[in-house]
Amino acid sequence: MNYLSCGSLFSAFFGFLLTWDFGIAQETQLDRTRTHIEKWVQTRQLIAKKRADWRVEQENISQSIGLLKKELNLLVNEIKQAKELDSEADIDKRRINLSLEDLKKANKVVDDALWKMERQALIIMSRFPESLKDRTAGVRNRIPLEQKDLRDFSVAERMQNIVAMLNEADRFNSAISMTIEFRKDAGGKERQVQVVYLGLGQAYFVNQNNTIAGTGLPGPEGWVWSLNNDLAPKIRKVIDIYESRRPAEFVSVPVEIK
Numbered sequence: 356m357n358y359l360s361c362g363s364l365f366s367a368f369f370g371f372l373l374t375w376d377f378g379i380a381q382e383t384q385l386d387r388t389r390t391h392i393e394k395w396v397q398t399r400q401l402i403a404k405k406r407a408d409w410r411v412e413q414e415n416i417s418q419s420i421g422l423l424k425k426e427l428n429l430l431v432n433e434i435k436q437a438k439e440l441d442s443e444a445d446i447d448k449r450r451i452n453l454s455l456e457d458l459k460k461a462n463k464v465v466d467d468a469l470w471k472m473e474r475q476a477l478i479i480m481s482r483f484p485e486s487l488k489d490r491t492a493g494v495r496n497r498i499p500l501e502q503k504d505l506r507d508f509s510v511a512e513r514m515q516n517i518v519a520m521l522n523e524a525d526r527f528n529s530a531i532s533m534t535i536e537f538r539k540d541a542g543g544k545e546r547q548v549q550v551v552y553l554g555l556g557q558a559y560f561v562n563q564n565n566t567i568a569g570t571g572l573p574g575p576e577g578w579v580w581s582l583n584n585d586l587a588p589k590i591r592k593v594i595d596i597y598e599s600r601r602p603a604e605f606v607s608v609p610v611e612i613k
Contacts (some may be wrong), residue, residue: 402607409610412556413528420525423472427518430468434510466505469513473498476520484552484571484578486534487527494520528554533597536560538580540567549594557610561590572611583609 480488480495488495494516499505532552537545538560546567548560558571558578568587571580589608595601 398607409553409556413554416528416555417525420521420528423475423517423521426468426472427514427521430465430514434465434514465510469510469517470502470505472517473513476517479524480520482573482575482577483524483527484534484550484555484558485536486532486552487523487555490527491520491523494523524555527552528556530554531597533594538567538569541582551590551593551597559586559590559593559608561587561594565591570609570611 477495477498480491483491497508497512497516499508499513531554534550534552536548536550538548538550540546546562548562548567550558550560550571552558555573559568560571560580561568565587566584567582568584568590569580569582570586571578573579586608589606592601592604593606593608596603596606
């Protein structure tokens with residue numbers, strides 16, 4: 356009888372230990388799951404913030420381009436109105452109301468405005484990434500560099516150059532593009548890499564062997580490139596998605612807004 360009681364007590368105690376260990380295991384797994392969920396939420400919040408910051412930067416760039424286009428439209432309207440005055444019906448009226456000095460002043464206003472816009476266009480193009488510089492090289496070569504060169508260009512030609520530059524910049528800034536370029540590795544040696552541009556705001560590069568990688572940002576004197584070889588797998592995944600080698604998915608990459 357005593358042996359039976361001791362055996363029962365031992366069985367009950369052993370069952371209690373199993374139940375207690377199982378409860379601890381469940382609680383530990385629950386804590387780990389809660390921690391993973393919290394980190395996931397924090398990551399999503401950070402991604403949302405970076406996306407919002409990037410949208411603000413895109414809006415600023417679009418507004419700058421929009422302002423230049425508005426200035427161009429104003430000049431186009433002024434020149435159009437001036438040409439309308441040249442119609443046969445207005446020739447006599449212009450001869451009466453406008454003196455030669457008035458015409459010189461009007462032309463000088465247009466020339467001065469165009470000259471300032473051309474200087475701005477040259478500064479903007481100097482900050483373009485290499486692929487966009489190549490696409491706008493013809494426009495850049497047609498913009499007069501000195502006042503004495505103005506006699507070789509008409510007002511219409513000069514305005515067309517600025518419009519062409521703005522259109523190329525707007526097209527590049529509104530899309531994701533990829534080019535083949537050269538970047539220096541940690542030893543200063545030039546390496547061929549694939550570069551993905553997110554408009555004019557951010558870029559990422561990686562070589563074919565996924566051993567060299569990094570990011571790029573526009574700067575006051577051109578693009579600034581930074582090595583970060585740890586990003587190679589992620590950037591390679593982005594390029595594979597861009598080239599339709601793998602299905603689209605969310606890839607977390609660093610975004611820096613200045």
